[in-house]
Amino acid sequence: MLPPVVATVQQVDEQMSRLVAAAKHYDPALSQDGTACRMRMISQAQELIRSLTNPADMGAVHLAQANELVAVRTLLHVKAFRHIPPDGSISLSALSGAMDVQEALLERLLRMVVCTGFLRQLQNADYAHTKFSLAYASIPGPGMHFQLIYDESFLMIDNYHLFLEQKGYKETDDQRYSPYTWKSGQEGKMVWEVMAQTPERLHAFQGGLAHLSHTTRLTGFYDFGKLNTESDRPILVDVGGGAGHSILRILQAHPQLQPNKFILQELKEPLEQARTVLPEQVCLMEHDFFTQQPVKAARAYLLRFVMHDYSDTVCVEILKQIVPAMAPDSLILISDFCLPELVSSTDLPAVTMDITMLNMGGKERSERGLTKILSAAGLELVKAYHADVGFGAIIEARLA
Numbered sequence: 398m399l400p401p402v403v404a405t406v407q408q409v410d411e412q413m414s415r416l417v418a419a420a421k422h423y424d425p426a427l428s429q430d431g432t433a434c435r436m437r438m439i440s441q442a443q444e445l446i447r448s449l450t451n452p453a454d455m456g457a458v459h460l461a462q463a464n465e466l467v468a469v470r471t472l473l474h475v476k477a478f479r480h481i482p483p484d485g486s487i488s489l490s491a492l493s494g495a496m497d498v499q500e501a502l503l504e505r506l507l508r509m510v511v512c513t514g515f516l517r518q519l520q521n522a523d524y525a526h527t528k529f530s531l532a533y534a535s536i537p538g539p540g541m542h543f544q545l546i547y548d549e550s551f552l553m554i555d556n557y558h559l560f561l562e563q564k565g566y567k568e569t570d571d572q573r574y575s576p577y578t579w580k581s582g583q584e585g586k587m588v589w590e591v592m593a594q595t596p597e598r599l600h601a602f603q604g605g606l607a608h609l610s611h612t613t614r615l616t617g618f619y620d621f622g623k624l625n626t627e628s629d630r631p632i633l634v635d636v637g638g639g640a641g642h643s644i645l646r647i648l649q650a651h652p653q654l655q656p657n658k659f660i661l662q663e664l665k666e667p668l669e670q671a672r673t674v675l676p677e678q679v680c681l682m683e684h685d686f687f688t689q690q691p692v693k694a695a696r697a698y699l700l701r702f703v704m705h706d707y708s709d710t711v712c713v714e715i716l717k718q719i720v721p722a723m724a725p726d727s728l729i730l731i732s733d734f735c736l737p738e739l740v741s742s743t744d745l746p747a748v749t750m751d752i753t754m755l756n757m758g759g760k761e762r763s764e765r766g767l768t769k770i771l772s773a774a775g776l777e778l779v780k781a782y783h784a785d786v787g788f789g790a791i792i793e794a795r796l797a
C-alpha cells in the first residue's frame with residue numbers, strides 16, 4: 398500500500414521517536430568526527446522531512462535544488478563568499494561594489510542561497526557566513542570539489558536523456574564517446590585532452606580530485622604493514638598514483654616500511670609535482686598503465702581512483718598489463734568506493750560519484766562489479782576492506 402500523501406500524526410510521532418532515539422547515541426567525538434552517528438541522525442531527519450513533503454511539491458523541491466546549484470556556482474565565480482568577512486557581515490551594496498556585480502542581480506542570487514540555509518541574512522539585511530559558505534570560501538576546500546563536479550560533470554550530463562536517445566540506452570564503454578566529449582563537441586578525444594584545453598578547468602579538476610582523495614580514507618583499516626618485504630623486493634607500486642599523496646599517507650601510517658621500496662608510476666606532468674611531496678628515496682617512474690608493467694614481482698600494485706575512471710572493458714585492459722608482472726603472492730589493491738548491493742541515503746556520496754563517473758565513461762562498482770572485471774583479467778577477489786569511519790575501501794585481489 399502507498400503511504401499517505403502527507404504523514405499522519407502517528408507517523409510523525411514514530412519518526413520523531415526514532416530521531417530522538419538516534420540523538421541519544423549522538424556523540425560528535427565518537428570515532429573521529431562521529432560520522433556513523435551523524436549519518437544515522439541525518440538519515441532519520443530526512444525520513445521525517447520526506448514524510449512531511451507533499452508529492453505535489455516535489456517539482457518545486459527538485460527545482461530549488463537545481464537553482465541552488467546555479468546560484469552557488471555563479472557566486473563562486475564572482476568570489477562572493479571570499480568577500481564576506483569570516484566573522485562579521487557585509488551589506489548588499491558593499492558586496493556588490495567589491496565584486497562589480499549589479500546589486501539587483503546579486504540580491505536575487507543571494508536570496509536563493511539564504512533560503513536554502515547555505516548563507517545567513519541578519520536582521521539588518523546584511524549577509525553573514527554559515528559554516529557551509531565559509532568552507533566554500535577556502536581554497537582548497539569543498540567549494541572547489543563542487544565546482545569541479547558542476548563544471549565537468551553536471552553541465553556535461555544535464556541532457557543525458559538526449560545523449561542516450563541518440564546513442565542507445567547503455568553504459569558508455571569508451572570515454573572518447575562519452576556524454577562529456579559529446580557535449581563538448583569533441584568526440585574521439587580522451588576526457589583529459591578536452592579538459593586540458595582550458596588550463597583553469599584542468600586546475601579546478603585536479604584540485605577537486607585532490608580533495609576527494611584526501612577526504613577518502615586509505616589507511617587505518619588495511620594493514621599495509623603486512624606487505625613488508627625481505628631484501629630489496631618492491632613493497633608497493635602506486636599505478637597512476639597522482640602526486641604521490643597515497644604513498645606518503647601509507648609511509649606515515651607505517652613508519653617501518655622503507656620508502657626506497659615504493660614506486661610511484663605516473664605520466665610525466667604529475668611526476669614533477671610528486672618530487673615536492675614524496676621523500677627522495679621513493680622511486681618516481683614515468684609509466685603509461687596501458688603498457689606492460691615494468692616492475693616485476695612487487696608485493697602489491699595499488700590502483701587508487703583509477704578503475705573508477707574507466708569502463709569495465711578498459712579496466713580489464715589495465716589489469717591485464719599488470720598480471721604478467723605479478724609473483725604468485727603479489728596483490729592488486731583497488732582503492733575506489735565500493736557500493737553495497739542495497740543502497741541507502743548513507744551511500745549518497747558514493748552514488749553521486751558514480752553518476753559523475755558515468756558522464757566520463759567511468760564507474761563506481763560493487764564487490765560484484767569488481768569481481769567481474771578482476772576475473773576477466775585472470776584475478777580473484779580475496780577480500781574487500783571497508784573503512785570503519787567515513788568513506789574508503791580497499792579490494793585485495795590475487796592471481797586466480
Ligand SMILES: C[S@@+](CC[C@H](N)C(=O)[O-])C[C@H]1O[C@@H](n2cnc3c(N)ncnc32)[C@H](O)[C@@H]1O
Pocket residue numbers: 606607610636637638639640643662663664667684685686687700701702703706
Ligand atoms: C583519478 S586520478 C587518481 C590519482 C591518484 N591515484 C589518487 O588517488 O589521488 C587518475 C590518475 O591517473 C593518471 N593517468 C591517466 N592516464 C594514465 C596513463 N595512461 N598511465 C598512467 N597514469 C595515468 C592521471 O595522471 C591521474 O593522476
